[in-house]
Amino acid sequence: MAKGFSIMIFAFIGGSSRYLVGQAMPATTGFPWATLLINLVGCGVLAWLSHAKRLTAHWPEAVTIGLGVGGVGAFTTFSTFSVETVRLLNGQHWGIAAAYLSATLLGGLLCSWLGVWTARRWWTFRVEEE
């Protein structure tokens, strides 16, 4: 119950923050910088959060799950990324589309990996990965 409520509150904060970042970085160059930045930051934070067990073990479960699933989950977006890519492809901006797609995908995996690595290095117990 507390978990569900926490997810709703954090989703509200995460989704609104995404909108504010988008407003602060208008797409003037044709390259969707705002979505890229949002998704890369979100990947790093979620990966860190779900592996920094030594730190988060002291937090209420509603907070860690609310922050991860609700907050970071609502902050990042796959649908906007995909629709933006299709729009670039439809507009025959092949180079920008390819750059956007690979920066998001490879950058996202790299940031996730970095999040896991730093959390394991400094903020985790020696536990086996489930």
Next chain:
Amino acid sequence: MAKGFSIMIFAFIGGSSRYLVGQAMPATTGFPWATLLINLVGCGVLAWLSHAKRLTAHWPEAVTIGLGVGGVGAFTTFSTFSVETVRLLNGQHWGIAAAYLSATLLGGLLCSWLGVWTARRWWTFRVEEE
């Protein structure tokens, strides 16, 4: 103002719905079906919504933007997709990781394209793409 408020409300609904879908489809098989389904549906809906102009022209702007940016944006998630992929790679489940990655990426682009296509075919004015 109304736009910002609408985005917040819809983000709340979108993020909570993602959690509920995840709860209804527990990851028993090792393949993240819930995230895949959420992201594919979200891509189709957002693409449709942002191109179905004949229909949405009659809606208040706060509703279309709230639903798209807030609702569908918070429903889909790039961070969970990326962290799940890194987890599969770290666990050396190469085949599942490759299948998940390509199903999400190609499926997402296909669903976005389908959303654009159906909206243009039936629910749009004959307008030039911006």
